[in-house]
Amino acid sequence: METLTAALRSLLPHDSVITDPVRLRTYECDGLTYHRATPGVVVLPDTAEQVARVVRVCNDFGVPFVARGSGTGLSGGALPREDGVLIVTSKMRRILEIDLDNRRAVVEPGVTNLAITEAVRDRGYYYAPDPSSQQVCSIGGNVAENSGGAHCLKYGFTVNHVEACEIVTPDGDLVTLDRMDPGYDLLGAFIGSEGTLGIATKITVRLSRAPEAVTTVLAAFESIEQGGQAVSAIIGAGIVPAAIEMMDALAIEAAEAAVACRYPEGAGAVLIVELDGPRAEVDEQFARLTEICSGAFELRVAAGAAERAAIWKGRKSAFAAVGRISPAYIVQDGVVPRTSLPGVLAAIDRLSHEHGIRVANVFHAGDGNLHPLVLFDDAEPGAGERAEVVSGAILDLCIEHGGSITGEHGVGVDKSRYMPKMFSADDLDTMQLVRCAFDPRGLSNPGKVFPTPRLCGEVPGVRKGVHPLVESGKAEQF
Amino acid sequence: MLADTGVTIRQADADDAVNGVRPRWVALPETVEEISAVLRACAEQDLAAVPAGGGTKLHWGAPPERCDVLIDLCCMNSLIEHAAGDLVVRAQAGLTMDALAAALAEQGQELALDPPFKEHTTVGGTLATATAGPRAFRYGTPRDLLIGITVVLPDGTVARSGGRVVKNVAGYDLGKLFTGSQGTLGVIAEATFRLHPLPAERRWLVATTAPAGDVLLRLAASQAEPSAVEIDCPDGKEATVAVLVEGAAAEQRALGLREVLGEGTITAEAPEWWGLILRDDVLLETRFPPARAADALAAAGEAGFAFRGSAAAGRAYLELWGEVAEEELAAAVTRLRGRIEALGGRLNVLATPYEGVDRWGQVSGLPLMRRVKERFDPGRRMSPGRFLGGI
Numbered sequence: 044m045e046t047l048t049a050a051l052r053s054l055l056p057h058d059s060v061i062t063d064p065v066r067l068r069t070y071e072c073d074g075l076t077y078h079r080a081t082p083g084v085v086v087l088p089d090t091a092e093q094v095a096r097v098v099r100v101c102n103d104f105g106v107p108f109v110a111r112g113s114g115t116g117l118s119g120g121a122l123p124r125e126d127g128v129l130i131v132t133s134k135m136r137r138i139l140e141i142d143l144d145n146r147r148a149v150v151e152p153g154v155t156n157l158a159i160t161e162a163v164r165d166r167g168y169y170y171a172p173d174p175s176s177q178q179v180c181s182i183g184g185n186v187a188e189n190s191g192g193a194h195c196l197k198y199g200f201t202v203n204h205v206e207a208c209e210i211v212t213p214d215g216d217l218v219t220l221d222r223m224d225p226g227y228d229l230l231g232a233f234i235g236s237e238g239t240l241g242i243a244t245k246i247t248v249r250l251s252r253a254p255e256a257v258t259t260v261l262a263a264f265e266s267i268e269q270g271g272q273a274v275s276a277i278i279g280a281g282i283v284p285a286a287i288e289m290m291d292a293l294a295i296e297a298a299e300a301a302v303a304c305r306y307p308e309g310a311g312a313v314l315i316v317e318l319d320g321p322r323a324e325v326d327e328q329f330a331r332l333t334e335i336c337s338g339a340f341e342l343r344v345a346a347g348a349a350e351r352a353a354i355w356k357g358r359k360s361a362f363a364a365v366g367r368i369s370p371a372y373i374v375q376d377g378v379v380p381r382t383s384l385p386g387v388l389a390a391i392d393r394l395s396h397e398h399g400i401r402v403a404n405v406f407h408a409g410d411g412n413l414h415p416l417v418l419f420d421d422a423e424p425g426a427g428e429r430a431e432v433v434s435g436a437i438l439d440l441c442i443e444h445g446g447s448i449t450g451e452h453g454v455g456v457d458k459s460r461y462m463p464k465m466f467s468a469d470d471l472d473t474m475q476l477v478r479c480a481f482d483p484r485g486l487s488n489p490g491k492v493f494p495t496p497r498l499c500g501e502v503p504g505v506r507k508g509v510h511p512l513v514e515s516g517k518a519e520q521f
Numbered sequence: 522m523l524a525d526t527g528v529t530i531r532q533a534d535a536d537d538a539v540n541g542v543r544p545r546w547v548a549l550p551e552t553v554e555e556i557s558a559v560l561r562a563c564a565e566q567d568l569a570a571v572p573a574g575g576g577t578k579l580h581w582g583a584p585p586e587r588c589d590v591l592i593d594l595c596c597m598n599s600l601i602e603h604a605a606g607d608l609v610v611r612a613q614a615g616l617t618m619d620a621l622a623a624a625l626a627e628q629g630q631e632l633a634l635d636p637p638f639k640e641h642t643t644v645g646g647t648l649a650t651a652t653a654g655p656r657a658f659r660y661g662t663p664r665d666l667l668i669g670i671t672v673v674l675p676d677g678t679v680a681r682s683g684g685r686v687v688k689n690v691a692g693y694d695l696g697k698l699f700t701g702s703q704g705t706l707g708v709i710a711e712a713t714f715r716l717h718p719l720p721a722e723r724r725w726l727v728a729t730t731a732p733a734g735d736v737l738l739r740l741a742a743s744q745a746e747p748s749a750v751e752i753d754c755p756d757g758k759e760a761t762v763a764v765l766v767e768g769a770a771a772e773q774r775a776l777g778l779r780e781v782l783g784e785g786t787i788t789a790e791a792p793e794w795w796g797l798i799l800r801d802d803v804l805l806e807t808r809f810p811p812a813r814a815a816d817a818l819a820a821a822g823e824a825g826f827a828f829r830g831s832a833a834a835g836r837a838y839l840e841l842w843g844e845v846a847e848e849e850l851a852a853a854v855t856r857l858r859g860r861i862e863a864l865g866g867r868l869n870v871l872a873t874p875y876e877g878v879d880r881w882g883q884v885s886g887l888p889l890m891r892r893v894k895e896r897f898d899p900g901r902r903m904s905p906g907r908f909l910g911g912i
Binding site for chain 1: 604682684691695774811884885886890908
């Protein structure tokens with residue numbers, strides 16, 4: 044580690060290489076604080092060329108490296124390696140180019156998601172993917188995780204809004220992957236690969252034109268079933284809102300306690316529906332929406348930006364708010380087909396009663412992306428274990444219903460053990476072919492996404508008994 | 522041997538040729554397992570295989586270095602599942618886009634892709650060639666609407682990625698990798714797509730004036746939200762512009778766009794050239810920054826190509842309007858590529874009968890692409906040599 048540090052110091056300014064144990068601990072986890080590891084050394088490069096040099100040094104020393112943006116990830120995707128280098132992109136936060144004629148911006152990976160919108164909002168444009176952490180999360184991290192947000196039902200995910208990336212490959216080469224280029228869609232494969240295929244150093248994003256009209260509606264229902272039926276009816280009517288969000292009674296209670304969002308009293312569920320587009324279209328859809336939501340006991344319509352923000356306030360603060368009503372909680376992130384929502388929500392309710400663990404539901408109802416908040420008291424013996432059982436059982440439910448173990452938070456280190464439940468050994472081996480093509484030495488964010496990856500020399504599909512890493516006790520097979 | 526797989530096999534004839542290369546056999550698998558059996562047999566015998574859908578673009582790309590077996594997916598033409606409430610469809614690769622559209626329309630939905638030749642082109646072929654139509658401006662290209670895929674690798678391994686939910690970030694997205702891979706990584710067997718409700722109304726605004734660049738930009742950026750802004754210029758001189766508006770109040774929004782364009786007729790029918798490729802013995806595709814559409818149009822015309830495609834999405838097909846010899850075409854492509862690249866764009870030759878034409882130009886990611894090909898197809902048995910860099 045000392046010779047490695049010396050090599051890194053020869054590449055970067057003195058204050059860009061951190062080895063002080065106290066300062067290293069600042070970086071020991073991302074947004075999922077449950078997993079912690081102190082990085083061997085932290086570097087803060089200024090340029091793509093510096094990132095490439097750092098990666099080449101890691102190759103020379105055969106040590107793993109992990110990239111980290113703002114550290115808001117919720118799956119431990121940026122969990123450092125104690126035996127490796129953590130490459131932090133927080134100094135790389137320049138907006139390099141804004142080209143409204145071509146609806147794009149070129150930015151460095153450390154730029155925050157919201158900063159892009161703020162740079163173009165005055166001129167009627169915005170960057171569409173909007174994770175709840177958009178004020179702080181970095182665009183490089185969004186690319187790594189293929190982040191979404193409340194508006195991806197209509198507008199898609201990061202991968203649908205990135206035109207090109209300059210990346211440093213796991214070998215330390217600078218390569219540009221562009222949607223315009225012919226050949227394999229390596230850009231598409233790279234986005235969402237959670238840092239295992241290299242590090243994005245320059246990102247060209249597509250900017251979207253702000254819609255002419257936005258109407259945000261809050262509908263309060265007596266029960267979660269009624270709310271769910273309204274969601275189905277909206278989609279069935281051929282309306283694709285910009286967002287459909289739902290919260291159950293417990294989530295509303297938490298939001299109320301935290302930010303006094305003043306959602307209608309006594310609601311079993313609230314639905315936030317946002318329509319946007321040309322004014323004539325929004326007006327027509329709003330008329331139909333009002334009819335569909337006629338079962339709601341209260342319907343609020345936000346006229347302006349301030350009222351809209353007030354409606355969203357409760358939803359946006361829900362994750363943090365549950366801290367007010369529970370000492371500890373697990374944020375789960377699973378997906379089910381929209382039509383399975385009623386059955387799955389009922390099953391979650393049963394699980395909750397069986398295990399004596401409260402579950403608050405806050406979710407992107409339009410695309411079936413559940414975020415159950417599994418609440419427990421960490422001072423109570425066994426509660427944490429029961430919460431984990433409930434949390435895992437919810438993922439099993441998602442898989443059973445043809446859904447996914449993650450809709451937007453990523454697999455990271457947290458869910459790699461669930462991958463074999465969702466994918467066969469052949470599926471996973473095939474994904475490893477991509478990994479081996481990009482990263483034959485397995486140095487780029489190893490241990491994430493996949494459980495006990497096969498070594499690149501092995502022929503996929505051919506099982507050869509116990510994996511050498513398992514045999515040597517260095518890994519566990521799930 | 523192939524016959525032992527139990528899969529229907531017939532002798533190939535001249536009509537089965539892939540860009541002039543005649544295979545020995547044609548395999549007609551009916552299931553994913555049968556594709557796997559064929560590819561396993563090919564692996565054992567070191568036979569080269571080329572997958573084929575409707576055959577509409579089989580002459581696109583370079584001729585294969587060798588081709589023993591054509592894997593014709595025409596028998597895999599089922600719509601497996603249409604979950605209308607989830608806005609999701611899963612289909613076999615050999616289903617034609619027209620048949621798929623007809624089935625989806627019964628439930629008031631559509632797969633918002635409009636690739637050329639859709640009467641014959643298949644789900645698998647559309648994905649393998651990543652062909653997009655006018656509405657890519659609003660809905661994206663095949664890779665943007667694909668949410669799950671089942672593929673068979675050259676060694677017979679069946680692999681799935683993605684799933685049947687729109688929002689899903691578990692694992693690598695093999696669907697992206699196979700979209701546009703031109704049959705060089707394996708066989709696409711099944712695909713799952715996100716759908717859209719059929720729009721209540723559609724209106725086209727059509728004008729027959731050469732468009733100025735800034736007018737095109739204003740149309741594309743209009744809050745009337747057009748789904749497509751297309752240009753057709755068959756002879757290098759007369760250009761027609763057509764703008765599509767979909768959804769509620771389409772007529773009213775089209776009227777607003779006419780104010781931007783300054784003229785034009787509003788109709789409920791697409792112009793006859795909309796989304797079509799008329800002649801593709803020599804076919805180029807250009808991509809360009811949308812603000813340079815007028816320049817790309819001019820450059821194509823001066824080089825002797827018809828231009829049809831999306832000003833707003835920065836993507837157009839170029840058809841040759843005369844006959845040229847090999848050297849002439851090679852030189853024209855090189856010159857035009859130079860001009861398009863100077864605009865910040867790209868020029869790809871999708872189809873040409875001539876070997877001496879540089880089809881793809883330089884690509885930054887080529888070394889990585891070669892490594893992907895080596896991992897997926899170390900024996901070089903899948904459509905060898907068909908794609909860029911001899912992949």
